[in-house]
Amino acid sequence: NAGVTQTPKFQVLKTGQSMTLQCAQDMNHEYMSWYRQDPGMGLRLIHYSVGAGITDQGEVPNGYNVSRSTTEDFPLRLLSAAPSQTSVYFCATGTGGFEQYFGPGTRLTVT
């Protein structure tokens, strides 16, 4: 039981490049979400999904796209990376609002 996995662990991008951060879960949770963590800012919600085919925006969605074709996977796409997107990204899953389970994170640097 892997729980929540994220790949890659580290990534360096140049400004303007695109990439996809992967998130997968084997807990059969309907809810999945993406957060970014910046020093002194806590975690801020980027996008979330309440089930396959359903996604919605969080607090800081600009510059990011998501889709949810399966229960297990919830990739986050950076369309044209900017230095302001340098951050640590966490994927989380949950059900019923009672608890969320976080992945180990992806540390992204945009130069």
Next chain:
Amino acid sequence: AQSVTQLDSQVPVFEEAPVELRCNYSSSVSVYLFWYVQYPNQGLQLLLKYLSGSTLVESINGFEAEFNKSQTSFHLRKPSVHISDTAEYFCAVSDRGSEKLVFGKGTKLTVNP
């Protein structure tokens, strides 16, 4: 919209001293409250949660938090800290029936020998 205020960004304490990490949230409607802990270079782990029932909740490693509805607070306490408690602690809230978590900005607890 919900907001969470963690009043202290950094809390240094000596080993075996008591500690309180403060958390206030904005709305008094029915909420779920959480404390998460993040050890250096790791993801977030749930420390404890309040969903309903007793307003005092405890974790397996000696932390406790009390839900105070009138003061909209959920402060985290430990009577005697260890070096291994050094970490960043995040308070979070969700409205009942919603999966969306709103986090505070975190409190870095440093336990010194």
